[in-house]
Amino acid sequence: MAVNQNITQLKEANKLKIEQKENSRLRWINLNSAIASVDESADLIQGLNQTPKSLPCRYFYDDRGSELFEQICDLPEYYPTRTEQAILENYALEIAQMTGSCHLIELGSGSSRKTRLLLEAYSQINQELQYYPIDVSAGILKTTALDLLRQYPKLKLCGLAGTYEQALAQLPPAELQNRMLIFLGSTLGNLNQEQCNKFLTQVQQALKPGEFFLLGVDLQKPIEILEAAYNDSQGVTAAFNLNILRHLNQRFQSNFVIDQFAHLAFYNRVENQIEMHLRSLKTQTAVLEALDFEVSFQAGETIRTEISRKFYIPTLISVLENHAFQALQVWTDPQAWFGLLLCQRQCINNECP
Ligand SMILES: C[S@@+](CC[C@H](N)C(=O)[O-])C[C@H]1O[C@@H](n2cnc3c(N)ncnc32)[C@H](O)[C@@H]1O
Secondary structure (H helix, E strand, O other): OHHHHHHHHHHHHHHHHHHHHHOOOEEEEEOOOHHHHHHHOHHHHHHHHOOOEEOOHHHHOOHHHHHHHHHHHOOOOOHHHHHHHHHHHHHHHHHHHHHOOOEEEEEOOOOOOOHHHHHHHHHHHOOOEEEEEEEOOHHHHHHHHHHHHHHOOOEEEEEEEOOHHHHHHOOOOOOOOOEEEEEOOOHHHHOOHHHHHHHHHHHHHHOOOOOEEEEEEEEOOOHHHHHHHOOOOOOHHHHHHHHHHHHHHHHHOEOOOHHHEEEEEEEEOOOOEEEEEEEEOOOEEEEEHHHOEEEEEOOOOEEEEEEEEOEOHHHHHHHHHOOOEEEEEEEEOOOOOEEEEEEEEOOOOOOOO
C-alpha cells in the first residue's frame, strides 16, 4: 500500500514538473512535511477519544469529497453558494476598486467557482493577476489551477496544498505588494469559537496593516431553511458525510463499515449552528491500522463530523475588531441570508509610525 502510494505520488510529481515546464505561470507548493503529517492525526485521535466523538471536517475533502461538495453547491436546498455568488456578481468590481491592485490569496479555495468573479474584477484593475489558492484537497486544487490558467491569460498562479494553519504560517512574502486574503463559503463557520479565535489571530499575524481580508459568512435564518440545506432530498449531503469514513479507511488503513453509519444533520439552537453527525447503527469497533488506534461505538452513538455556525453580523464585526480588523463594508443579499465582509488590517501596538 505504502509503495503504491509512493509510486502514485512520484507519478503526480512528474506530471506536475512537466506541466510547470509547459506553463511558466504555474507554481506549486506542497505544504505537507513529514512533521506536519504526524501532527495531522493528533486531532483525529483526540476527537475520536472524546465523548461525544468528533472528527476534523477537513477529512471530508479527498477527491471524492471535493466532487460531492461541488454537487452540494448546485442543490436546490443549498442556498449558500448561489447566494454568495449573487453578492459577488453585484459587488466584485466595487471590492476591487476599494482595495486597489492586489495579490489574491484564498484559503479553502476548492474549485474557485466564486473567486472567478473576483479574478474578472481584478483583471480589470491589475496589470498582472496573481492568485494563491490554498486547499487541503490537492486534486481539486490542481485541476482548478490548470483550468484557471487556461481561462485567464494574464494570470500567474501559485497553488499551495495543505491546511490553513500550514499556509498561514508560510504565506508568500508581502514584499511591496498589497494582498487580500479571501475566505468564502462560510468556511469560518466550521471552526468553533476557540478555533475561530486561533485562526483569526493567525490571519492577523499573516497580514500587514492596510492589507485586506474578504470574508463570506452564512447568517442566522429560519431553522427549516437551514435544516433543509443539510438534508437534501437527493441524499448528496448524506453521501458527502459518509465519505469521511471512506477517506479515513483509505488514508489510515481503517475498517469503518460505511453502511453501518447513517447521516444526521440538525440545528443546535443553543450554539446557533448546524451539526452534521454520523450515527452508528450498531455496537461496533473500527481499527485505524496506520495510527495503531481502535475506536468503539455503542448502537446509536454519533460522531460529530461538522459544525456550521450561523453568524450575526454585529457580533462578528466585534470579534474581527478584537483581531485588528475593521469591517470597511458589509454586503448581503435581499433576504440577508449571507454576508460578505471586506475588512482591513488595522495598526496595533506601535506597528505603524
Ligand atoms: C466548504 S468548502 C468551500 C469551498 C469554496 N471556498 C467555496 O466557497 O465554495 C471548504 C474548502 O476548504 C478546504 N478545506 C477544508 N478544511 C481545510 C483545512 N483545514 N485547510 C485547508 N483547506 C481546507 C476543502 O478542501 C474545501 O475545498
